[in-house]
Amino acid sequence: MLIDKINEIEFNKQEFEEMFNEMKTQIDILNRDESLDLVLEAIDKINEIRDHYLTLYWISYVFYIKDITNEKYLNSEKLMGEIEPIMDNLKLKYFKALNNSKYREELIKMLGSRTLEIAANESKLLNDDIEDLITKEKSLCLKMLKLVVGTKTDFQGHDVTLSNLKPYYQNADESIRKAAYNASYCQGLAIEEEGNNILDELVLVRTELAHKLGFNNYFEVDLIRMNRLGYDLNDMKVLVSQVKNYLVPLHKKLKKVQAQRLGHELRYYDKAYLFPDGNPKIKGNLDFIVKTTSEIVNEMNSESGELFDFLFKEGLIDIKKSDHQAVGGITTYLPDYKVPLFVSPCKTIYTDIATIHHEFGHSQQLYYSRNLKYNENRWPTFDICEIHSMSMEFLMFPHAEKYFGNDILKYQLGFWNEKLDYIIRVTMAYEFAEFTYSNPKATNKMRNQKWLELCKAYDRFIEGHEYLEKGIGWQSFGSGWDRPFYNIDYTIDIVCALSFYKKVKENPTQAWEDYISLCKLGGSKSLPELIKIANLDNPFKEGSMKELANVIDNDIEELQKSTIW
Numbered sequence: 417m418l419i420d421k422i423n424e425i426e427f428n429k430q431e432f433e434e435m436f437n438e439m440k441t442q443i444d445i446l447n448r449d450e451s452l453d454l455v456l457e458a459i460d461k462i463n464e465i466r467d468h469y470l471t472l473y474w475i476s477y478v479f480y481i482k483d484i485t486n487e488k489y490l491n492s493e494k495l496m497g498e499i500e501p502i503m504d505n506l507k508l509k510y511f512k513a514l515n516n517s518k519y520r521e522e523l524i525k526m527l528g529s530r531t532l533e534i535a536a537n538e539s540k541l542l543n544d545d546i547e548d549l550i551t552k553e554k555s556l557c558l559k560m561l562k563l564v565v566g567t568k569t570d571f572q573g574h575d576v577t578l579s580n581l582k583p584y585y586q587n588a589d590e591s592i593r594k595a596a597y598n599a600s601y602c603q604g605l606a607i608e609e610e611g612n613n614i615l616d617e618l619v620l621v622r623t624e625l626a627h628k629l630g631f632n633n634y635f636e637v638d639l640i641r642m643n644r645l646g647y648d649l650n651d652m653k654v655l656v657s658q659v660k661n662y663l664v665p666l667h668k669k670l671k672k673v674q675a676q677r678l679g680h681e682l683r684y685y686d687k688a689y690l691f692p693d694g695n696p697k698i699k700g701n702l703d704f705i706v707k708t709t710s711e712i713v714n715e716m717n718s719e720s721g722e723l724f725d726f727l728f729k730e731g732l733i734d735i736k737k738s739d740h741q742a743v744g745g746i747t748t749y750l751p752d753y754k755v756p757l758f759v760s761p762c763k764t765i766y767t768d769i770a771t772i773h774h775e776f777g778h779s780q781q782l783y784y785s786r787n788l789k790y791n792e793n794r795w796p797t798f799d800i801c802e803i804h805s806m807s808m809e810f811l812m813f814p815h816a817e818k819y820f821g822n823d824i825l826k827y828q829l830g831f832w833n834e835k836l837d838y839i840i841r842v843t844m845a846y847e848f849a850e851f852t853y854s855n856p857k858a859t860n861k862m863r864n865q866k867w868l869e870l871c872k873a874y875d876r877f878i879e880g881h882e883y884l885e886k887g888i889g890w891q892s893f894g895s896g897w898d899r900p901f902y903n904i905d906y907t908i909d910i911v912c913a914l915s916f917y918k919k920v921k922e923n924p925t926q927a928w929e930d931y932i933s934l935c936k937l938g939g940s941k942s943l944p945e946l947i948k949i950a951n952l953d954n955p956f957k958e959g960s961m962k963e964l965a966n967v968i969d970n971d972i973e974e975l976q977k978s979t980i981w
Contacts, residue, residue, distance in 0.1 A: 419731030422475055427492040432499045439465045439506050446513040455519055462510055463790050467751035469503055474748040482759055483740045484566055501550035508542040511535035530940050531792040534643055541640055549625040556618045560897040569603035583763045585688040586695045594685040601883035604892055611891040612860045618897055623856040634853040638901045643797040646944035651956035658961030659843045666965045667836040668875050684880040696766040696826035698819050712815045717928045723783055735762040745771045747778035756782040766827055767834055769819050770809050777808025785938025796939035798902055802909035804935055810917035829975050832968050839910055842903035844874045848890055849900035864888055911955035914964050
């Protein structure tokens with residue numbers, strides 16, 4: 417299998433040093449601007465180096481998060497922590513040279529306007545004095561990841577990680593559910609002090625980095641890092657406001673109906689338990705899930721079906737659960753092999769199905785845009801890439817009965833509940849991150865108080881356990897570390913993805929064709945451009961969330977008419 421060949425790759429510091437020296441040489445040629453032919457040749461060589469670097473970078477990261485105890489990839493991630501700031505700095509110098517080239521207009525025609533737009537934006541981050549800060553930032557993020565994921569807690573006489581508790585949250589026995597949540601919350605309390613210390617240090621490092629770059633705070637830096645181009649903070653405020661106005665009340669309604677079904681007021685350990693006779697159950701094991709997914713995708717689109725089967729055959733789809741897994745699901749692209757790679761550990765609970773569809777959506781986009789030249793054209797910015805993944809969830813939604821049989825109505829209700837719950841959580845996390853990095857002198861107590869305020873505003877559980885009542889829930893969600901402003905992209909993109917849900921109801925074949933056309937555009941256009949080209953719903957338009965809420969509410973009303981609860 418191809419995955420075995422990939423796993424054999426070794427990570428050598430000398431190889432990276434040679435890559436960097438060659439990249440410096442080509443950037444010098446680019447800066448001399450002697451002729452268009454020499455400039456284009458240098459650009460090609462630079463991007464060959466970048467592609468190889470990104471291949472190694474993602475192999476290291478994905479294999480590490482598959483097993484954070486793996487010594488080889490623990491060492492490779494430490495090495496990446498040293499060399500990533502060097503490569504980032506070289507990338508920015510390359511971007512600056514592109515932006516300053518006298519052949520800029522010709523380059524726009526050849527590389528695409530999106531690449532030059534990103535180059536102009538990210539060039540604002542160029543500063544030779546921040547490499548040490550970026551190294552420290554990466555080190556702190558890894559430290560927090562290992563703390564949250566690696567710390568084990570006692571449950572039923574066994575030491576278990578947080579991710580392995582999740583299936584118990586849905587157990588029909590309320591004593592088991594409560595014990596699982598308590599074990600999770602006790603773990604959170606145990607790492608509270610260390611987690612606060614890491615965030616304190618991370619905020620200081622990122623604030624210093626922002627000041628050295630000439631910005632007021634890290635929030636401004638991350639807007640550039642995330643390449644949020646074509647819309648502004650006022651648009652983001654409209655988005656956040658709509659979540660509160662339209663989606664929070666709808667989710668509150670769903671929870672009220674859930675309480676009626678269960679026959680009592682919801683408690684913190686009832687959050688994931690939706691039905692009095694148990695949550696929806698998948699009809700088979702992992703092999704059944706893979707076989708069913710293959711059948712559905714092949715039926716809907718032969719090219720997509722061939723891709724799914726190829727990825728699974730070559731080991732590029734991994735849905736096996738690991739005791740040492742760091743994340744729920746991740747997809748990336750390996751330029752040297754021109755293939756996507758996705759990991760989605762399956763615990764055979766109902767939410768696994770949407771997650772697998774989600775990650776395959778990313779895989780399709782990366783595969784269909786693989787022949788676009790240069791990374792910026794192939795790989796969309798984060799505010800775009802979740803459109804492809806969430807749209808795939810909607811495209812596959814009508815076929816879920818094949819996984820669940822008689823539990824299909826439960827699954828569909830659970831799907832919408834999970835979707836709303838997640839969108840609300842990530843929007844809340846965005847607000848928390850905005851507060852944290854706009855107020856770098858805030859104390860732990862102030863941050864925790866802000867979290868509690870947001871819990872009330874977004875109608876989240878804050879009572880029943882010390883962990884909830886202290887306001888330290890931000891730690892387990894990662895909203896104060898890693899990529900603090902990334903998750904809001906799920907909120908942005910669900911509105912866009914809604915367009916495909918409406919299309920698939922009317923004409924499934926056409927919906928898939930339109931979806932693949934969107935995937936083929938990769939990252940070559942900005943979010944506003946893609947919304948216009950693909951005729952997608954606009955997440956920044958006042959009322960778009962109201963329409964989304966109405967679509968979901970109508971679906972839920974119809975589903976509940978068909979149920980026995």
